[in-house]
Amino acid sequence: MIDEILAFNRRFVAEKGYERFITDKYPNKRIAIVTCMDTRLVELLPAALGLKNGDVKVIKNAGGTITNPFDSTVRSLLVAIYELGVQEVMIVGHTGCGVQGMDSAEMQRLMRERGISERRITLMKHCGIDLDSWLHGFDDTESAILETVDLVRNHPLVPQDVVVKGYIMDSTTGELTPIG
Secondary structure, eight states: OHHHHHHHHHHHHHTTGGGGGOOOSSOTTOEEEEEEOOTTHHHHHHHHHTOOTTSEEEEEETTSOOSSTTSHHHHHHHHHHHHHOOOEEEEEEETTOTTBTOOHHHHHHHHHHTTOOHHHHHHHHHTTOOHHHHTOOBSOHHHHHHHHHHHHHTOTTSOTTSEEEEEEEOTTTOOEEEEO
């Protein structure tokens, strides 16, 4: 499958398909969106929000939430705010998220099935990584989004003038519902 993607890329570049996407690194709308990596949102989210290339910074991860105030998502938000002029942050969860109800024990079982040894899993735990917490999903999407909004709003490195709001998107229709 990667070979097919690379072949398409060569044609895309040769035919100058990139020209309609040319922009700079600064978001036109001065907004960053933290959202889920769910495949249903790849085209739906920008279409449902009327966004085009260059409008916003989109930061995606599993669940569209932040579980640690010093993880890579927060780092990306800080870069967006201080280096790229972002003034507003949208935290966008969605219906039917796969991280909702994700079970750490099941994930570790699947790791073992795929050849990750018990020794490696134990090593993570001895290095101070709480796999049970780190690999655990959330029980309620709305609560998880509200916790992330609170974390960003009250983060010691996020300026108070940055607007932070939470939403849940319908994964089928794209309808955005404000929460909190």
